[in-house]
Amino acid sequence: MAIAAIAIGMVMMLIAIATGTGLQQKIREKLVVFHGHAQIYSFDSNISEVATLPVSTEQDFYPSFKAVPEVTHIQAVATKGGIIRTENTYESILAKGVGKDYNWAPFLDFITQGRTPNVTSDEVTDEILMSTYLANRLHLKLGDRCQAIFLKDEAAQAPNQRSFKIVGLYNSGFQEFDASYIFTDIRHIQKINKWQPNEVGNFELFIKDFNQIEEVGKQVYSQVGSFLDSQTIIQKFPFIFEWLSMFDFNIYLIIGIMIIVGGFNMITAILVLILEKTPLIGTLKSLGASDRSIRKIFLYNATYIIGLGLLWGNALGFLLLWLQQQYSLIKLDPATYYVTEVPIAFNPLWIVLLNICVLLLCLLMLLIPTYVITKISPTKSMKFS
Known part of the structure; x- marks a missing residue:
């Protein structure tokens, strides 16, 4: 006994x-895949999921954050809210624009069908990566085209419309993100917001050891300057x-x-x-x-x-x-x-x-x-x- x-x-x-x-x-890994270990954004931003104020890529810490050795990668992204409409239904989305510097490696485990969008070419691509959850709700499948509508800051102006082709489906299991996030070329977001090619929504940083995230977060904050702000993934999602x-x-x-x-x-x-x-x-x-x-x-x-x-x-x-x-x-x-x-x-x-x-x-x-x-x-x- x-x-x-x-x-x-x-x-x-x-x-x-x-x-x-x-x-x-x-859960930490999934949060990091979508948002990085830390983010750098405009100090006057409302810290929402949607990029409202641009940040110039002409920074001392970009494209390599050498001031903090624990930072392994930095990438520029921009997010825009919109709606995907089909003949029978519609869903609100967050279109995350990514560029040539985006690291897809952590995201590959989530992809169930297809591939990632080709954002490395010189021409703006209409390819997107959509979640299986969102595709099922919209009755879409791999290879289908969909119409996305993005509202402008001024209500009187006509909304922007984009036609996208689904080249990949993913399933992270994080329904909060799967229900809204699609991945597209960052140049779409820049054109919709009338930003310059060197303007992005924010930067995402990745570090070596998650256990050092608080200390690294303080070091990053001290290096970004007085016109920019930063926050760690823990500060962004404290309740989780x-x-x-x-x-x-x-x-x-x-x-x-x-x-x-x-x-x-x-x-x-x-x-x-x-x-x-x-x-x-x-x-x-x-x-x-x-x-x-x-x-x-x-x-x-x-x-x-x-x-x-x-x-x-x-x-x-x-x-x-x-x-x-x-x-x-x-x-x-x-x-x-x-x-x-x-x-x-x-x-x-x-x-x-x-x-x-x-x-x-x-x-x-x-x-x-x-x-x-x-x-x-x-x-x-x-x-x-």
Whole structure:
């Protein structure tokens, strides 16, 4: 029973860590793909999803942000709100204009059909990348053309109309973005807004290590000058990251509960073992064995039991996590969790530390029941035939 308790507790802790950190990483990655780790925009901007004031690309930090070594890539983008209308329905959209410097690599995992728009040619392309979710709502498919309408700043002016061809479909699982974002040539947005070729909506920055995002964000802010502002992805979506931080508390809570449950099961097992071996303890004491040496015997036995529990727990836990990682057995509602299945993330250091902590904490808890050995009297415990 003690081995089973340790094993089950270990399985629960492995699942809590792997799924909790996996969900955090997956949602962070999706946010970063759409918005970068940080953004630079006009200081007078309303910080909305739609670019209202242009930013010149003639900056010291563009096209390479050398002042902050942690920044690996910077790209210029512009976003414009509009409507795609078909014969039967219409949907509001956010057309994200991208250029030659746009890094498609993180986005390739989301593409389900087709390819990315060819924005590297000298001519303005009418190709767009649309989400599967939005295409289904508009009853469109790969290769279809669609009409998009973009309103101008002045209501009296006629809206701009563009004809786009769908060359790719994507599915990020982040329904909040899939429901509106399409990707097109940034030159469309520049023409609609009557911007110059060197004017964009904002810059997106990518960094090496997400754990350094706050420090890097401060360094970026200090380098952009007084006419520009910057914000990190955490500042842009604070409520999502506050929600993600709650997973850490849940993980620690589950680990704590499982260690306590496993520890108490081991205490019970050791107490039963001590009661069964009371005559043996009395015999050992009569032969001159010290209380400390006898306690060590039971602690060694407990270490063996805990080790078996950890071995079986790790084996079963990794098997379940591997099955989920390979076959996505457990699904999630993307409207609530932003992912379609439970993601798994393995951190070898976490796993090693978890096993060591469980072993040490359980042994520390067993020091209390083994203290009973010091109270056993040899004369009362020994049985003579």
